[in-house]
Amino acid sequence: MRTLDPIVKFDFAFSSFCLCHRFNQQVASISKAVSHTGDGHLYIVMAVLASVIDKPNGAMFFAVGLLAFAFELPTYIAIKKIFKRRRPGQFSSLLPSFITPADQYSLPSGHTAAGFVMATLIGHFYPAMFSFAVVWALAIGASRILLGVHFFSDIILGAALGVACASTALALLS
Template identity: 35%
Template sequence: MAFTTDIAAKLTRDASSFPQDGRPAARLQRLLDADLAAVHLFSRTARPKATRLLAIAISKLGNGWIYLLLLPAVFIGLGWRSWPVVLLAAANAALLHILYPMIKRRFSRMRPFHVDPRLPSLLKTLDQHSFPSGHAMTLTGVLAPIVLAWPAMTVSAAVLVLSMAWSRIATAHHYPSDVVAGVALGAAVAFPLSRYALAFL
């Protein structure tokens, strides 16, 4: 418990203010520095007007609109088998959003644009903290039963997740580690549950 609390505290700090108190601390600082440097790199990809608008649009779609677009695609692709898949996707999202606020409060990691004022936030945030990425987590959780029931969607699902990941970092709302954690959490919860449930359908 103490170890988890210590890591949670360290993740909330700006890497530049992290004390050099041994090898583990130095390694963690290098990781935090690399995380922030990656945000700067991704942020630069959203400087041109076209890619900036694209990053904003994808992020806003992740607020819920993307699921309204996925719904007809699933019904067209799966026909009568769509209802269990759609219900599973909704159940995954609901379960993940029960866990999500607890994790966010536990880590309380500041968003990149709060840590480094040089990073522009391209749109308003839905909440204060960055770890993990709720957009990446929810999209992964929703796509899990769709991909399992409709394997032909695997490449499209990967493109959607990668696009969302890029937009969340490019808007300076998340670090790469936030997005990786969001995808990992969504996959760890949604894939086993979806596989188990679909086996009975």
């Protein structure tokens, strides 16, 4: 476990920097709105719209997205159960949490993983929208830190998981 000490120290210091300042309430209100865009509803709307508006690519976008999420969700759950990493507020009472997360553990960030699944798929099917999609996925990840429910390394692993699942689905279906 000693090999993880530098990561744990960095995560705590970074979370302290992000959460322990006088503007944290204002930042949290903006972060809640950004985080909410990663709850999943918007992904369904995007996939359905793509299927209706863009007949040649939309159906494939939808199918690859379903497969990518079929990989991402069980992998995300398994990783959480294996690592059982405490959330920032559970790790230290000095770190505030501004929302109640849906589950107990923090590693990896499911919101970030899902955001990067979508960003990767958008980049493949709609390259002109890729920059926007990546910024959006990064904003979702940042919002999870600023809400006090994830550490920086949770976000990194979530992003890697999302890209890996989307890339695997693309390789299998494209």
